[in-house]
Amino acid sequence: xxxxxxxxxxxxxxxxxxxxxxxxxxxxxxxxxxxxxxxxxxxxxxxxxxxxxxxxxxxxxxxxxxxxxxxxxxxxxxxxxxxxxxxxxxxxxxxxxxxxxxxxxxxxxxxxxxxxxxxxxxxxxxxxxxxxxxxxxxxxxxxxxxxxxxxxxxxxxxxxxxxxxxxxxxxxxxxxxxxxxxxxxxxxxxxxxxxxxxxxxxxxxxxxxxxxxxxxxxxxxxxxxxx
Numbered sequence: 001x002x003x004x005x006x007x008x009x010x011x012x013x014x015x016x017x018x019x020x021x022x023x024x025x026x027x028x029x030x031x032x033x034x035x036x037x038x039x040x041x042x043x044x045x046x047x048x049x050x051x052x053x054x055x056x057x058x059x060x061x062x063x064x065x066x067x068x069x070x071x072x073x074x075x076x077x078x079x080x081x082x083x084x085x086x087x088x089x090x091x092x093x094x095x096x097x098x099x100x101x102x103x104x105x106x107x108x109x110x111x112x113x114x115x116x117x118x119x120x121x122x123x124x125x126x127x128x129x130x131x132x133x134x135x136x137x138x139x140x141x142x143x144x145x146x147x148x149x150x151x152x153x154x155x156x157x158x159x160x161x162x163x164x165x166x167x168x169x170x171x172x173x174x175x176x177x178x179x180x181x182x183x184x185x186x187x188x189x190x191x192x193x194x195x196x197x198x199x200x201x202x203x204x205x206x207x208x209x210x211x212x213x214x215x216x217x218x219x220x221x222x223x224x225x226x227x
Contacts, residue, residue, distance in 0.1 A: 026101025028094050029080030033105055036076070038068040043114055043223055046106040047138065048077040048099070050119030051089035057118060058208075059140050059168075059198045059215055066216040072223050073109065077102055079121075095124045103132050114223065119143050119175070119196065122167075123157050130162035136226055137165040138219065139186075141196050144176025159184045166222045168215050170194030189218040 020035040033046075034055060045067060049055050055076040064074045080098045081090050089095065099115075106113045115125040116138035129137045145152045158165065158181075165186035169178045171193055178190040191214050193204040200211045 022105060024102055024105050026080060026098050028090070028098035028101065030083050031080050031098055031102050032078040032083050033102065034064075034076045034078075036064040036068050036074040038071050038073045040071060041068075041073040041109065041111050042071045043135065043226060044073045044075060044106055044109055044111045045114045045116055045138065045223070046075045046077055046102070047116035047118070047140075048079055048121035048124065049082065049117070050121055050141070052119070053197075054078060054082050057197065058212060059118060062212045062216050063219060067220065067223065070220050070224065072114075073111070075106055077106075077117075077121075089120055092120075092123065092127070095120065096128055099124050099128055100132065103128075112226070114138055114226070116140065123154060126157045126161040126165070129165075134163055136163050137161045138222075139165060139167045140215075141169060141173060141198070142167050142176065142181075143196075144180055147174040150180065155182050155184075158186060161186070164226065166219065168218060170196060170198055187222065189215075191215050 022033045024031045047060060049057055055078055060076055064076055067074050079095060112135035114136045115129050115134035117125045118140035122139035122142045125137045142158055144154055167186055167188045169190055171190050173196045175196050178188055181188055191198055191211050193200045194211050198211060198215060200206060200208055
């Protein structure tokens with residue numbers, strides 16, 4: 001059952017954008033979803049964090065505060081290990097188990113669900129998309145390989161998603177720069193000068209806000225093309 005949060009992030013256009021939190025029991029332990037709901041939603045984007053951070057990540061927050069105005073409800077998902085206060089993510093199999101347990105809550109509003117995540121969360125979304133019936137996948141900062149180890153490619157997970165996929169990647173991401181990605185049935189948008197967390201250097205010819213706008217604009221356009 002969803003529980004109301006007293007915070008409110010504003011109200012504009014199609015966006016209700018009030019935060020509601022929901023605690024969910026999964027076979028991997030309790031998870032948590034924070035909802036940013038569009039008034040007339042046509043899609044739900046369920047998006048989770050990476051192995052080294054939570055839903056406070058700048059890209060996830062930017063999407064949560066932008067997409068509801070464009071008819072997309074955003075559900076920021078905290079995996080069980082994060083809710084439990086652990087510092088290290090578990091094995092991929094356990095992450096997938098947690099995501100499967102969260103999925104019914106994402107589908108409950110009755111709208112097509114885009115499965116998303118950043119970094120390790122993007123890998124989970126790709127691995128489980130076809131199985132769970134995702135409408136599409138949003139992969140933020142997909143970790144194509146460990147830094148400095150291009151021979152340890154995870155391209156198979158991305159290429160095997162089996163649904164329309166958008167990759168948004170920093171131009172300076174050490175886990176895989178855009179030029180390293182293989183051709184395949186996915187779209188790829190580069191955020192110039194950005195690192196794995198979509199941070200840009202102070203001397204870059206675009207500001208941090210402009211970098212995030214580049215990201216959100218691409219996702220707004222892409223979700224608008226999904227029926």
